[in-house]
Amino acid sequence: MAQSLLLISRQAPWSGPGAREALDIALAGGAFDLPLALLFLDDGVFQLRKDQQAVLLQQKDLAANLQALPLFGVEELYACQRSLVERGLVADQLGLPVSVLDDDALRALLGRFDQVMTI
Structure with missing residues (x-):
């Protein structure tokens, strides 16, 4: 069995x-x-956050990649409550x-996964 990854x-x-x-x-x-989950922490x-305007920074929008996660079997998506609060984000602002x-x-x-990788 494949090792799980957070x-x-x-x-x-x-x-x-x-x-x-x-x-x-x-x-x-x-x-x-691969059994994996994605945790959004800190920044x-x-x-x-939905409705980001990447074009103003001459960047590619990440929204398509984020929306594709469940299509690729990445359905365990988590966010740190403390990080959201510290940055003034609430649930209805999330895409x-x-x-x-x-x-x-x-x-x-953190204890549920065999491997944890921070990026």
């Missing part, structure tokens, strides 16, 4: 290549039926359905 995406969508790389890894892992929660986890639930999530 990807933790901590970068804002336009602060560097990390956000896109995390999504690429998730999509590739999902395409190969990574900004990736979830993806995610499970919002408090600190205790985050610790439990």
Whole structure:
């Protein structure tokens, strides 16, 4: 059986290549039926904000990649409650359905996976 993987995406969508790389890894892992989940933590929660205007920064929009995650079998999507609150984000501002986890639930999530990768 394949080892399970938790990807933790901590970068804002336009602060560097990390956000896109995390999504690429998730999509590739999902395409190969790797048991994985994606956790948005710290500034990574900004990736979830809907109606981003990437063109203003001359960047490619990540929305299509995010929307493709369930199509590739990546259905376990999580966001850190503390990160959302600290950045002033609420559920109706998010473009993806995610499970919002408090600190205790985050610790439990980390313990469920064989491998944890932070990007």
